[in-house]
Amino acid sequence: MTALTAFTASTSVPDPRRSSADSVRRFCRGELPLDARLQPWMKALLANESEQLHDAVQRFGSPVNVIATGPFRQNAECLQSIARRHQVDLKVYFARKANKCLSFVDAGRAVDVGMDVASEAECRQTLDRGLPGRDIVCTAAIKTESLIELCVRHGVKLVIDNLQELELVTSIAVRVGRAARLAIRLSGFEHQGKRLESRFGFDLSQVNDLLDRLADAPPASYQLIGLHFHLDGYDREQRVSAICQSLTLVDRLRRIGHPVAALDIGGGFPICYLNNQQQWSSFWREHDRALLQQRSPVTWQNHGLGRMVIDGKLHGRRNCYPYWQSPTRDDWLDGILSAAGPDGGSVADSIRLRNLQLQCEPGRSLLDGCGITVARVEFCKQHVGGDWLIGVAMNRTQCRTSSDDFLVDPLLVKANDADSANTTNQTSGQGPTAKSGFLVGAYCTESEFLQLRRLKFPYGIERGDLIVLPNTAGYFMHFLESRSHQYPLAKNLVLETGETMHLRLDDIDQDSSS
Numbered sequence: 001m002t003a004l005t006a007f008t009a010s011t012s013v014p015d016p017r018r019s020s021a022d023s024v025r026r027f028c029r030g031e032l033p034l035d036a037r038l039q040p041w042m043k044a045l046l047a048n049e050s051e052q053l054h055d056a057v058q059r060f061g062s063p064v065n066v067i068a069t070g071p072f073r074q075n076a077e078c079l080q081s082i083a084r085r086h087q088v089d090l091k092v093y094f095a096r097k098a099n100k101c102l103s104f105v106d107a108g109r110a111v112d113v114g115m116d117v118a119s120e121a122e123c124r125q126t127l128d129r130g131l132p133g134r135d136i137v138c139t140a141a142i143k144t145e146s147l148i149e150l151c152v153r154h155g156v157k158l159v160i161d162n163l164q165e166l167e168l169v170t171s172i173a174v175r176v177g178r179a180a181r182l183a184i185r186l187s188g189f190e191h192q193g194k195r196l197e198s199r200f201g202f203d204l205s206q207v208n209d210l211l212d213r214l215a216d217a218p219p220a221s222y223q224l225i226g227l228h229f230h231l232d233g234y235d236r237e238q239r240v241s242a243i244c245q246s247l248t249l250v251d252r253l254r255r256i257g258h259p260v261a262a263l264d265i266g267g268g269f270p271i272c273y274l275n276n277q278q279q280w281s282s283f284w285r286e287h288d289r290a291l292l293q294q295r296s297p298v299t300w301q302n303h304g305l306g307r308m309v310i311d312g313k314l315h316g317r318r319n320c321y322p323y324w325q326s327p328t329r330d331d332w333l334d335g336i337l338s339a340a341g342p343d344g345g346s347v348a349d350s351i352r353l354r355n356l357q358l359q360c361e362p363g364r365s366l367l368d369g370c371g372i373t374v375a376r377v378e379f380c381k382q383h384v385g386g387d388w389l390i391g392v393a394m395n396r397t398q399c400r401t402s403s404d405d406f407l408v409d410p411l412l413v414k415a416n417d418a419d420s421a422n423t424t425n426q427t428s429g430q431g432p433t434a435k436s437g438f439l440v441g442a443y444c445t446e447s448e449f450l451q452l453r454r455l456k457f458p459y460g461i462e463r464g465d466l467i468v469l470p471n472t473a474g475y476f477m478h479f480l481e482s483r484s485h486q487y488p489l490a491k492n493l494v495l496e497t498g499e500t501m502h503l504r505l506d507d508i509d510q511d512s513s514s
């Protein structure tokens with residue numbers, strides 16, 4: 001009690017309701033800050049409507065995911081406008097696996113964005129939502145008979161990965177009495193003297209086999225209408241190589257009579273989570289110094305994030321998404337379309353020349369700015385080493401991808417606003433208040449850290465405060481979420497902005513299945 005009084009008396013706490021939105025950021029920053037890019041809706045919600053966030057967590061449990069579809073539509077529009085500028089016919093499909101909320105299906109439908117589905121549930125829901133089959137592409141890595149039949153019946157384009165799959169698809173198409181609409185997934189493109197390895201699709205060297213099989217299949221069982229690839233990573237030049245080599249194959253397929261009408265270049269459009277390149281480079285510079293014992297650790301127990309020291313030298317690559325990068329999304333696509341194509345002009349020229357529709361399947365980049373994850377602080381304890389551990393009511397699968405860490409500073413929403421913080425102290429225990437520490441989650445493993453970086457809380461952090469992880473709609477919310485320990489999955493709320501802002505459950509949580 002005394003500690004808190006002394007602390008609040010000597011520090012003026014910004015009132016989030018009255019001060020500018022950026023003051024929300026001031027409650028929590030990385031020891032080495034990595035300031036998030038924040039959408040206006042996020043700032044407004046945190047600065048003016050934080051009561052709603054507290055209510056939502058109270059009502060639906062911690063954490064809750066909050067999504068907004070406005071940025072989704074804008075992101076799609078950015079891609080479409082770049083394509084228009086290049087006079088390229090572009091169809092965007094949203095890779096639904098990046099976020100399961102049905103609001104994005106509805107938002108996509110409203111702006112002529114199709115859906116890329118990776119499972120039967122994704123496909124059924126999308127059809128149930130009223131999207132016609134021809135606006136859906138199925139890229140599921142494993143396609144069961146029932147998924148294939150669903151796709152064939154509804155005219156959903158199937159992206160074929162292997163010969164057995166092709167055979168199954170054509171036999172089902174014969175049974176159903178409808179031609180399957182097919183695209184062929186390609187891989188093994190040559191790029192700068194090396195092959196781009198992939199476990200997916202047909203290597204370019206296997207295409208002859210594939211053509212033999214197609215020639216043997218009943219002609220009424222399929223239509224080969226497209227080629228497809230999806231490359232790992234975010235390299236523009238690799239896309240250019242893959243497009244050029246795919247165009248050669250388009251020509252060849254058309255010569256032998258296949259009605260190839262589209263080239264689908266998959267996803268992997270890069271996004272940038274951070275405001276500031278400088279913060280990004282200084283974070284990694286200081287982290288390397290910490291690993292070399294030249295400064296205090298910036299991560300829990302000096303976790304390397306993919307980097308390590310062997311014999312006094314740094315090795316290893318950052319095992320993290322490039323949270324700061326440039327160019328992104330439409331600028332990145334612009335670079336691809338402007339690059340030299342195989343016919344003497346640009347890539348765009350070569351696509352236009354062939355009267356080909358360009359298709360793409362971005363997941364993450366359409367979701368840029370579309371979500372936050374909100375969780376309640378349950379305890380703050382001082383670890384024997386002196387560091388504070390902040391217990392948060394969520395687990396790390398609720399904000400997780402294959403990256404070692406989510407390298408974006410969370411935001412902190414205080415339980416008590418400035419006035420009541422001066423006079424009440426129901427939530428904090430005795431003793432000092434945490435001014436820095438690490439976020440730990442609900443799973444019972446030593447490695448259960450929600451973030452590995454040390455965070456600072458200049459105005460303290462207490463039980464009942466909310467931690468807000470910004471820009472989590474793309475993959476972080478759903479891709480790896482698990483129900484280990486039988487914790488329920490997080491609920492998903494959609495922000496509706498009219499005259500007021502209000503939150504409602506996304507229909508994905510109304511279905512009995514979830």
Ligand SMILES: *Cc1c(COP(=O)(O)O)cnc(C)c1O
Binds near residue numbers: 097230268362364365
């Ligand atoms: C995952 C995936 C995508 C989406 O990738 P992003 O990096 O989210 O843009 C698109 N197509 C296929 C085939 C995928 O597997």
